[in-house]
Amino acid sequence: MDKQIIAKATEKAKTWLEGSYDEETKAKVRELLEAEDKTELVDSFYKDLEFGTGGLRGIMGVGTNRMNIYTVGGATQGLANYLNKQFKGEEISMCIGYDCRHNNKLFSNTVANVMSANGIKAYIFEDLRPTPELSFAIRELGCKSGVIITASHNPKEYNGYKAYWDDGSQLVPPHDKGVIDEVKKIKVEDIKFDGNPELIEVLGKKMDEKYLAAVKSLSLDPEVIQKHKDLKIVFTPLHGATHYMTPASIKNYGFSHVYDVPEQYVISGDFPTVESANPEEPVALEMAIDRAKEVDADLVMACDPDGDRIGISIKNDKGEWILVNGNQTALLFTYYLITQYKKKGLMKGNEYIVKTVVTSELLRKIAEENNVKCYDTYTGFKWIAEAIRKHPEGHYIGGGEESFGYMVGNIVRDKDGVSACSIMAEIVAWAKEQGKTLYELLKEIYVEYGFSQEKMIYIVRKGISGAEEINQMMHDFRHNPPKTINGSEVMKINDYKVRESTDITTGKREKLNYETASNVLQYYLEDGSKISVRPSGTEPKIKFYFEVKDELKSAEQFDKVSAKALDKIAKIAEDMGVK
Template sequence: MITENLSPLEKAKLWLGEGFDEETRNAVEMLIKSGSADLDDSFYRALEFGTGGMRGIMGVGTNRLNKYTLGQATQGLANYLLQQFPGEEIKVAIAYDVRNNSKEFGKLVADVLTANGIKVLLFKNHRPTPELSFTVRDKKCNAGIVLTASHNPPEYNGYKVYWNDGAQVVPPHDENIIKEVYSTEFDKVKFNGNDDLIEWIGEEQDDVYINACIENSLYQKDRTGYDDLNIVFTSIHGTTYTTVPKALEKAGFKKIDLVKEQMIPSGNFPTVESPNPEEPAALEMAMNLARITNADIVIGTDPDGDRLGIAVRNLDGEMQLLNGNQCNTILTYYILDQWKKAGKITGKEFIGSTIVTSDIFFDIAEKFGVACKAGLTGFKWIGKMIRDAEGTEKFVCGGEESFGFMTGDFVRDKDSCGSILLACEIAAWCKANGSSMFQYLIDIYKETGMYYEGLINVVKKGRTGAEEIQQMMVNFRENPPKEIAGSPVAEIRDYKEQTKTLAHGKETMDDIPKSNVLIYYTEDGTKVCVRPSGTEPKIKFYVSVKDQIASENDFKQKLQTLGAKIDQVKTDLNL
């Protein structure tokens, strides 16, 4: 039934029909009677099934995550899988995080698949997203699904789809799945599952995944300094309570202190305002424990365990949270240095990055004689790089500024477990050699130049907020700044129009798919990226500035001047 031209109220009344269960009908009826703005927001559109899946507030309505929108998405995926693999036994792995309703949603999704004759490998309990990615390849599945909303607030949940290479779906599969989803009516969803087609998996798969993380993420065969590194870890109520402590112990680290209150899985995230390891407040309890234990490194992960935040002692001995670019700079440089020492660099290797991530990775790649490939935001595009290069180039590692990293291609998504093992090895190695991770970062900056970044999020919620964000992008596109922080804009990259504007005119860019992203480069090397978030109601501004340093004193001084420059960028862009 075509409902695009119906009002939110008219759409809501359709949900009072017999095709919807009693609980749903009652909730919709209450929403209609309330006359609140929630009715409009719940039904004014269909919850977007984007190129990686969907994410939204849980509740009734076409613009909410619920039994019917999840069922529609899964029926569409099932239809596509049956088309792509005719006559085969199709297998799909399913994992879910700690969020409210995730476990129930996981079983619901499994039921729709098995009702379509598709075998399901379903985790018995919460598991991290990277373990799902690993399992798809390890168990030779045709696809994978994970129920998660990453670090969004508690009222959110989400649904991500992976293809048989363990990476999130990319063209043409993503677009074809979307077509199937949107052509599926709610009354065509098969909810009556067949439990005989479900294979339950759990701790035995954890062991296989953890062994792969250890094998692919560590380089010091003699475990230099492992015994002497003081670690504090928190899962911030998320899924990594199942894997990271066990992985650290199995790798040989001895001094591990856990933030016990936050090792309890909970979709309400009761000890933090936001379970986002990018934010210092999320690691406050871990930082407090680190002061007691005299820790060398503090690590926290987000609810689905793909991203990590790292804090280490700075030049003044105080714990400092590194940003995503700084973490990835340390990890990337170390890996490439180890590859170089082992004679593994032949000129056919590459690292992966994204267009909103720091350009320092191009400098690091050049130093070690490897390529750096940058794609659109999201690890799905790094996963595509790996698949496209198989047989011709070797992927080494990859990361993006939003606190995600992967230490090899055994997982095809950002992976906190392997990254944590690697980070702890680096911290232990630095300490054993009379240095620190922070000093290691400064030493890298002495070679590449010091890059410093700032992220500004402008939140615009609801229907009107989405419209405001789109208008902001139109304004930046039609009226670009001519100068930023005192330096003329020398280059504008418009990934929606696929054009690069330089002093002499426009050039075409067609090496990266279209996306609503703008990047401004100034003559002095300042970089400003503007894009709407694909998963949250916000528009994001990524600012990167650069200068040269020769010493630790230079670092402290440039920290202030570069920070002031980022503040000036905010002022110039009216942020």
């Protein structure tokens, strides 16, 4: 390991042996300094935690690059300073939530104490609640900001800190930069840890009831639910914050048969039944599928620990349970919402949907063929919320991203697993009313609008050396782009870091219409394929998103066309050196 990096980390760590740090923290820092292997020391102190697409996120422990009361306190003090500057002379309030992770009560209470010590009223939930309810509460209470303590679907050693603005969305420019600038000024002695109890108010069941009522208002076909209220639904919260809210919402819609997975209703930051509490991973739904087989269920659904993502599993034509990917999930939502809007005469001509740049282009095709606009954003629902702010003249129907997130309507400004699960159950009932399964409906959409197969592959590189390797990979793809991929010529490259699109055939360059930059590259191939590359903003990963197109003339050809497309993706990935 580089001696200069070790020296820098050592110097930084020694500052934690002085001043206002508690003795337990100082003892742990001494252990790192005295250890012969300096890897953990460097990983803990070589940089400061930074806001990414999901806010502040890192491994729990001592150090500037770790989640602890000092990094949480520093972020909160910086946020408080920014709020007091932005809303000078006004009464300021903010809302705090947390999920099932270790230290969540400690961290959320730290936020409440620091905020109240700075004269800001802090509403804090009495117990764990899903992220979308936090977004809802900010809007319902008229708060200027909010924070939820969660690391979403990251491994159990992680925790995180998502900061929100007054519309219930995560921070975007200029506020994210403004908060970061304030946080950078903070020294440990600046953090006001001693809270003011008079400015801290606990939120409980009343807010739950308001949120559930708002989610129910999103239903587009209550009549079809009444006809198929006996639909058998298995739901798992994967040990997290939706153990009550999602089943309550599905029942509130009118469904009477919601089955649990008892082992996964145990709230635990250890996630004892799964290696990864991520509904994107098929193994995370295995226990729920076993339960579905027991009760002969129609649908399996899961949320991640903080309740903003939805994972679904359905039966195929052979009666086998399969995981529906995030793009397909967004496809089903988009198709259903637009179909219902048209059927019920709700179309006024100003409707739009929002998707991220790495999400399937098929969503755009469905929208535009139904005279609905489609806007692209960067990855992360804060950008979808920004799109809603930018288009007040329009009517937002729904929006999603390939990573299993969807937001129906605008009662919140973040992806919402609770409402998504409720509406998905409604979609299954609607399909059943037509004599179809969800699997059959999905195939019909492909026949009508064209077939698209997507897959995301990621490479994990941990620690400082991993971050350097990921940076080098992005540099190589950016400065030495391939001319062909799997035998198909690269026709266009979009580079969102410089906000420029290059037509390879003509050499013409055009500016991409984005106000901010993002480290994302996209290659568009002659055969219609799209490949996107980006480093994760919340995990030590570089992600590759593959989308290939084909024609599906009949539902009977689905398996054959899908297998062919997946084989093509495998060859594209191999040609790019992605394994």
